[in-house]
Amino acid sequence: MPPIGELTILIPIDVSNPDPPGLEVIDALRPFEVILLGYFPVPDQAEPALIKHEYEDEASARLARIAEGRDGVTEVLVFTHDREATIDRIADQYDCDAVLTAGDTDHIEKVLVPIRGDANVERIVSVVAGLLGRSDATATFFHSALEDAEPSQGEFLLRGAVERLTEYGIDGSRVDWKLSEEGDPSQNIVAMGTAYDIVVLGETEPSLRERIIGVFLSTLIDEIEIPALIVRDVE
Template sequence: MTDRPNVLVPIQILEGESIPEGIPELLANAHVVLLGYHVIPDQTAPGQARMQFEERAAPRLDQFEEILEKAGATVDTRLVFTHKAQTTIDRMIYEHDCVAAIVPKATRPPEEVLVAVRGTVGVDRIARVVAGLFGDTDVSVTLYHLAAEDATDEDVQTLLDGVADRLVELGMDEDALDTRVGRGKNPKQAIADAADEFDAIVMGESDPSIATFVFGMRAKQVAERFLGPVIVVQRERPQTEAETETETETDGNPNEDD
């Protein structure tokens, strides 16, 4: 079996959010980085917010950790009081080497998962996530590609067969894999239409960053089209980007403040 992929699960810990139904089963083979965060006003110091809210937030985070571990996941938790939610989420993704983040929405225990394949870029990362999460399960995986107008059926099938071969190399059962090709639609709408019969979507992120995709306007667009969870596999960050990233936060263990 492929190593457990690191997956970020962000929860607004004091805003009534919880672990939706079906998410523990979906991530049973993951190493979950469970981020409980609370956005505070600019004039509020993180330390002040921690003294005010930690006693209420920490037990909720512990409860969610227990739910995920009971399903089979391994879990690291982080409790953060932040002025900048997206910056914190993005930092957690990179600090904890998360290959994916999830838009957590309710689903049934997964039986059918759609994997959107946009092209050859990032395919190996997607394959490692899919094989890591579902390679040792009875989940059926459908590889879906929305073909360009000038792409031949043969070219598209070669692409999808290559992804399928890589999944088999990583331990997936060939009989659990299927392929599907779409044409002539807006990509987001096409994926959502194709996903109607599935329990979850796995797809690569769009530029410029996973945080923008998962928690910005594009997330709202996806949510309007698909009601289930979306696992977004992050692009591999260039080293220069990592070196130039600036972030000022005070670390704790396991708690961190912006």
């Protein structure tokens, strides 16, 4: 568990794109250590070393332009056949707490935190504590009771997460919770996300490869417009 305010966040970006995004979100995450992973997809039939020889200079230049003028950013360039495996490996190598994917924003004032169950909740709460501990942001924990036998279980889960966050020293007035008893959980999160700057999600499996392949999170990340911070389950 990272101490409050101390987070390492991995941001993967496809540097084969001649016009990569500016990623202003890095500025919003400035208090934290950011690992900027520039990955260059290599076709299955191609040799990574040959592709690297041909494109390394321009890929490095694209990565450098994003990191330019931003302190606390570590640049990593990889030519790879397997994006997911590369993300997983680099996240392990740099002991990252979370991986940022999808969307962009230049500020983090409102944080949405869907809780699907009690797995990985402690790490999710610790990452949210880090975000709130270095800012004036507020957070809303959300749960769909459709995933539980009884709605009361969801309320118990949400209240417990809020209480745990306040134990990190976060003022309770900056945290609330919402429980849904109808609708599709994924679509509920997408709809709610329009009112927030970032969504914090937990891995559903013990690796980023399963997280990316997993139906629930893959669908959600594809549809949601705000950045998604995926908290790694590394215990």
